[in-house]
Amino acid sequence: MSDINNWVLPEGIEELLPDEALRLEKIRRDLIDLFASWGYQFVIPPLIEFLDSLLAGTNSELALQTFKLTDQISGKTLGIRADMTPQIARMAAHHIKKCDAPVRLSYLGTVLHARGAQIEKSRSPIQLGAELYGSQHIKSDVEIIQLMLEVLAVSAIQHVHLDLGHVGVYRGLAQQAGLTTSQEGELLDVLQRKSSDEVVELLETYKLDKKWVNVFVQLLQLNGDVTVLEQAKKVLKLGDASVQQAIEELQEIAALLQQSYPSLPLYFDLAELRCYRYQTGVVFAAFVPGFGSEIARGGRYDNLMIEQGEQVRSATGFSADLKVLTRLMAVILDEQAKEIILAPDVLDENLQGLIRELRTAGKTVIMQLPDSSKQPNHTALIAKVNDKWSVS
The missing domain is CATH 3.30.930.10 (Bira Bifunctional Protein; Domain 2)
Structure with a gap:
């Protein structure tokens, strides 16, 4: 056994x-x-x-x-x-x-x-x-x-909402701040924990200029509806043209989506970079409550x-x-x-023709097997009435 x-x-x-x-x-x-x-x-x-x-x-x-x-x-x-x-x-x-x-x-x-x-x-x-x-x-x-x-x-x-970000924002800031590849990765991991204290503590070990420390701390706060993008353009003005371009791309995407899906909730988070090492531009994810x-x-x-x-x-x-x-x-x-039709175990050409016709039409037809005394669950039967097979 x-x-x-x-x-x-x-x-x-x-x-x-x-x-x-x-x-x-x-x-x-x-x-x-x-x-x-x-x-x-x-x-x-x-x-x-x-x-x-x-x-x-x-x-x-x-x-x-x-x-x-x-x-x-x-x-x-x-x-x-x-x-x-x-x-x-x-x-x-x-x-x-x-x-x-x-x-x-x-x-x-x-x-x-x-x-x-x-x-x-x-x-x-x-x-x-x-x-x-x-x-x-x-x-x-x-x-x-x-x-x-x-x-x-x-x-x-139902009730889908869309989150959007752009890895070009963080990548541009990190490069302009002079972070090494390993430092860029370390800071990325800390940003994902959403702790401004940890960000400050880490950047202090890099001896980074205070203005860049403030920029990365503020990056954590840049999340919300589409209005946060205008705020981001001002807060991240230290960033070069690539950073501003990334923000403008998000604004353009938001405008196009709002035309097609006016009731779709859009949420932006410029520090959400879970696919940073894989992606190169806009990133997005769908959520439901x-x-x-x-x-x-x-x-x-x-x-x-x-x-x-x-x-x-x-x-x-x-x-x-x-x-x-x-x-x-x-x-x-x-x-x-769903309708389930039970067909009898009878060798009859007309019966088989009716079964094929029903299945072709999308109906579910199951056969009563000869070694089963109990009928399977069904909602209708095929029976012969006045020498004609029909569903009843």
Whole structure:
């Protein structure tokens, strides 16, 4: 007899039972259709690759999240994908060489994480996303944000608010203040803890001019609605043209989004830089009340294309976890109310024709099996009345 304890799944790995699996599959189909309607070609990268190519151009955090194993054929180290974005960038690098126009790609598939980011998060997310390559214009970022919002709408997720930032603000200030690469990274980590005292304490060890200490402390306070951007232009006037340009890009994005989504709450945080080492421009994330982390996120990441050996460097995109979207659906499919038609176990050509007709029309028809005395749950029966099969 099997030991039931052997059925326990690893932490962060889950199975989907019929109701949730059906909801997820319905959204999956709808989202692939949505991507196609926006001109985003669907691609499927490999689940497993040689580790060197899988991690090309990525950071150490992704390497830690990647499951590794030895290929029994080549003897080389393989990696199971933990993030599909670098794979899509590599695929696009080859595609862009053959096409001068911007390239739009979409994807959806399971990834595997060696460690869970948070206790409640899955280690086997179903990652979905879209990437736009070959355009530096601000409207390409807006298009990606709009598509992300449409993904959430198709997934029946309500009360979404959007957070935006720009890594160019911090990067420009850090460079102008004369921080070394290691100092820039250390300060970044402290800024994420939102503690002005820690910022001051760290910068004092750098012997930084007091005016720059004040700038980085004030950076922590630059968060709020769109009006904070005008305030930022004044507070960060010590920053060079790149800093001002980054703020102006955020203002332009806000204006374009407000035209398309006038009721969408926008929130700006110029010190929120969770993807700083990966992104190069605007960054954004979608949130809903009652959920502790973002439900979708993205931004511009031009440098990754360089790592893939491509001269066309512009890239922007977003990603989300389909499992999270499924669980946050505002509209739950009522499977109990769905019509289920029970057909008798009878060899009859006319009966089989009716069953095929009903299934083609999208109806659910199940057969009464001969070795089952109990009828399965159903809402209607196929019966023969006056020599004619019909649903009753």
